[in-house]
Amino acid sequence: MLVCLSVVPDTTSKITFKDNNSKFNTEGVQFIINPYDELALTKSLEIAEKNNGTVTVINVGLIDTEPSIRKALAIGAYDAIRINSEPKDALYVATQIAAIASKNNYDLIFTGRESIDYNGGLVCGLLGEILNIPSLNVLAKLEVEGRIVKASRDIDGGREDMECPLPCVMSAQKDICEPRIPNMRGIMAARTKPLLVVEPVAENDYAEYVSFELPLAKSGVKMIAADNAGELIDLLRNEKKII
Amino acid sequence: MSILVFAEHDNGIFKKSSFEAITYAQDLAAQKNLTVTAVVIGSVNPNLSELGNYGANKIVNVKGNNLNTFSAEAFSAAFAKVAETENASIVIISNTYSGKSVAPRVAVKLKAGIISGVVSLPDNNLVVKKTAFSNKAIAFVKLTSDKQVFCLVPNSYEVKSFNLNPSIEEISINIEDSAVHTKSIGINKTSSKIALTEAEIVVSGGRGMKGPENWGMIEELADILGAATACSKPVSDMEWRPHSEHVGQTGITIKPNLYIAIGISGAIQHLAGVSSSKVICVINKDSEAPFFKAADYGIVGDAFEILPQLIERAKQLKHS
Numbered sequence: 001m002l003v004c005l006s007v008v009p010d011t012t013s014k015i016t017f018k019d020n021n022s023k024f025n026t027e028g029v030q031f032i033i034n035p036y037d038e039l040a041l042t043k044s045l046e047i048a049e050k051n052n053g054t055v056t057v058i059n060v061g062l063i064d065t066e067p068s069i070r071k072a073l074a075i076g077a078y079d080a081i082r083i084n085s086e087p088k089d090a091l092y093v094a095t096q097i098a099a100i101a102s103k104n105n106y107d108l109i110f111t112g113r114e115s116i117d118y119n120g121g122l123v124c125g126l127l128g129e130i131l132n133i134p135s136l137n138v139l140a141k142l143e144v145e146g147r148i149v150k151a152s153r154d155i156d157g158g159r160e161d162m163e164c165p166l167p168c169v170m171s172a173q174k175d176i177c178e179p180r181i182p183n184m185r186g187i188m189a190a191r192t193k194p195l196l197v198v199e200p201v202a203e204n205d206y207a208e209y210v211s212f213e214l215p216l217a218k219s220g221v222k223m224i225a226a227d228n229a230g231e232l233i234d235l236l237r238n239e240k241k242i243i
Numbered sequence: 244m245s246i247l248v249f250a251e252h253d254n255g256i257f258k259k260s261s262f263e264a265i266t267y268a269q270d271l272a273a274q275k276n277l278t279v280t281a282v283v284i285g286s287v288n289p290n291l292s293e294l295g296n297y298g299a300n301k302i303v304n305v306k307g308n309n310l311n312t313f314s315a316e317a318f319s320a321a322f323a324k325v326a327e328t329e330n331a332s333i334v335i336i337s338n339t340y341s342g343k344s345v346a347p348r349v350a351v352k353l354k355a356g357i358i359s360g361v362v363s364l365p366d367n368n369l370v371v372k373k374t375a376f377s378n379k380a381i382a383f384v385k386l387t388s389d390k391q392v393f394c395l396v397p398n399s400y401e402v403k404s405f406n407l408n409p410s411i412e413e414i415s416i417n418i419e420d421s422a423v424h425t426k427s428i429g430i431n432k433t434s435s436k437i438a439l440t441e442a443e444i445v446v447s448g449g450r451g452m453k454g455p456e457n458w459g460m461i462e463e464l465a466d467i468l469g470a471a472t473a474c475s476k477p478v479s480d481m482e483w484r485p486h487s488e489h490v491g492q493t494g495i496t497i498k499p500n501l502y503i504a505i506g507i508s509g510a511i512q513h514l515a516g517v518s519s520s521k522v523i524c525v526i527n528k529d530s531e532a533p534f535f536k537a538a539d540y541g542i543v544g545d546a547f548e549i550l551p552q553l554i555e556r557a558k559q560l561k562h563s
Contacts, residue, residue: 011492011512015379024376035493091350091357116377116492119360125315125347126357134316134424137344140486150428155340156258157438159487161428168424174493175486207358210370210383215518221525221535226544230556232524235540237560240522242500243444243468 001044001055002106004097004123005072006034006087006115007065017212024117024212033068035179036112038075040172042180044110045076047144053107054078060087060096066195073190074182080193085200089207090118094126099201101131108149109169113138124171134168140175245280245301246272247331249322249349250294251341255287259441260337260397262297267400268335269298271364277333281409282325284310284318295409297402302411303329309418313341314425317418319348324416326353331390338394339440346394356388362399377492377515397441398498399519433487442471444501445520447490449475451506451527451546455483460550461505467557473497475507491516506546509534526550 009015010030018025033041044055057077059065062084069080083096101109109131114121121137128135140159141152149164154173182190224231236243246268250261261281268279281299283291286306294302303325309317322345326334331353336346338359350357363372368385374396375382439445446465448458458472465472472488479489490497492515502520506527507513514537517523525538526549535541542549 009376011377011515014511015376017380089356090347090359094347118375118382119373119377121343122347122350122357122359125344126351128315129319129348129351135344135348136425137315138340152431153340154487155430156253156440158430158432160430162425163428164425174489207356208385208387210385212375212383213381215378215381218523218537218539221538221541224540224542226542226549229526229542229544229549229552232540232542233553233556233560236501236522236524240501240539242522243557 001048001053001108001110002101002104003037003041003044003055003057003072003077004109004111005037005041005057005059005069006112006117007031007059007061007068008034008115008117011035011116015214021211021213031065031068033072034112034115036114036116036172036174038179039174039176040110040112041072041075041077043142043172043177044108045180046177047108051144056081058083058097058100060085060093060200062086069195070190071182073193073195074186075180076186078193080195082195082197083200084197090120090122091126092203092206094123094130095203096200097123098127098130100198101127105167107166108144109167111169111171113171113173121171124169128169131169134164135170136162136164136168137171138173139170140173142170142172142176245278245329245331246333246335247322247326247329248279248281248299249334249336249342249345250281250283251337251339252283252285252287257293258337258339259402260339260342260395262402263397263400264335264337264395265294265297265299266402266405267364267395269405271333274364280325280329280331282322284321286311291411292409295407296404298405298407299409300407302409304411304413305416306413307415307417309420309423310416312427314423314427315344315348316425317423319345319352320418320422321416323349323352325414333390334392336392336394338396342394346392350392353390353392354388355390355392356386357392357394358384358386359394361393361395374519378496378519379515396498398443398500433485437469437471439471439473439488439490439495439497442497443499444468444470444503445473445490445497445499446470446503446505447473447475447507447517448478448484448505449507450477452478452483457547458484460554464503464550464554464557467554467561470503475513504534505550507534508532509537
């Protein structure tokens with residue numbers, strides 16, 4: 001199995017930008033394994049343990065992502081690959097990962113449903129198409145029985161149970177499992193597990209992040225007295241005209 | 244040349260997000276002197292000409308083997324074939340679960356660049372706005388590829404009335420069984436009558452509701468307003484409510500016209516999932532709750548005293 005990891009700002013990070021709003025300001029920000037990718041990793045380890053398999057993690061990133069990759073190894077990944085490049089956009093990342101995956105016959109490739117920084121949610125489907133294998137997105141449940149995956153994907157207003165043969169690409173949603181916390185033995189072992197660094201393959205077009213802005217602050221809250229709460233309904237109807 | 248839109252439907256009923264995508268495409272087409280072709284896949288027979296109201300110049304209804312139930316493999320293959328015959332340079336697909344499973348496969352087939360989470364039309368420099376950092380920021384992103392796929396976030400573009408009289412073409416594309424690996428076993432709808440991701444109004448409860456037995460009031464208010472119900476992370480973690488109702492950074496991200504939060508303090512992770520709502524009302528007994536800073540309307544008070552007043556007034560107005 002191959003698990004794709006993004007390294008992202010911690011969920012509690014205050015998001016700010018620098019250089020005229022063109023770059024994310026990493027100062028004081030703690031970086032973590034993307035939470036959905038961590039679920040994908042944990043789920044793959046569960047599957048590997050039941051089926052006598054192995055789990056490789058892969059990341060497209062510069063050297064500063066290595067502490068997070070080591071954490072993935074401490075959680076239980078067998079080995080790791082870092083493609084030495086900025087993750088420019090989803091298509092770029094998928095192309096880089098596909099170049100590795102196409103040489104290695106993985107049964108299952110796993111991503112998170114999206115990264116919590118650029119919120120693309122595209123790498124799973126892109127990998128499926130580039131590698132010409134099926135893809136299932138945003139899975140809240142997943143079991144592997146023999147060579148068949150039984151999964152449940154989120155749809156608007158519910159879930160759809162699906163079946164799919166291996167090999168395939170999947171993306172993990174919350175609920176798929178509980179994340180694992182690395183233990184001391186895992187942390188010690190992670191130091192000596194293999195972490196292969198490879199250079200990216202050439203790729204031309206990708207989306208260019210020109211600049212960023214923070215959402216407009218609300219102009220101020222209008223308070224309504226608790227003993228006159230029904231007034232809220234009138235305001236929503238007459239002032240905002242939305243009910 | 245045309246802009247191609249994936250018109251998603253649920254058993255023949257078009258999703259509102261499809262209308263938004265078509266209007267978006269027509270506004271973009273007007274800038275570039277292109278036309279809009281809506282692609283409807285499946286043999287269910289929706290009211291196709293309806294799509295002209297929202298800006299479709301042409302409708303292509305694709306029917307054939309393996310196109311009766313949704314699969315990313317078959318639908319992306321059929322869609323990409325139409326994109327080639329229609330000579331489409333731009334593709335618009337809603338940023339929904341199914342849309343997002345089709346869009347990347349289409350992008351690879353067409354050798355197109357792709358941006359998801361799009362919330363605006365491209366400007367003169369082809370730069371679009373997209374959500375980033377889980378709604379804590381907006382990114383301005385540019386695609387330089389010849390062909391482009393944009394995934395438009397539901398509720399981010401308002402539908403307009405165009406009243407076009409579209410041409411309707413029915414075509415047959417058969418997808419080989421060997422090209423479709425995934426199989427749908429069954430669909431489980433959540434209890435809420437309105438899908439959270441599609442709702443225009445959402446009523447949401449947090450720990451301040453004290454226990455699952457008190458959700459009747461949330462449901463009653465939601466019912467009167469035609470709203471979907473949601474909850475905060477602690478509430479779904481404690482299993483007071485199903486995980487499918489959890490909105491926030493690690494739950495569902497929503498963008499309704501109105502979000503009413505009851506007994507939710509407004510942690511940064513919760514705000515990330517709901518802060519794009521057009522109007523936010525916060526009801527909390529703690530006047531220092533951080534959520535008030537992100538709200539349009541606020542009431543400091545006990546949920547059990549406030550909710551009955553809201554329900555009563557909403558009922559009165561509904562019947563007036």
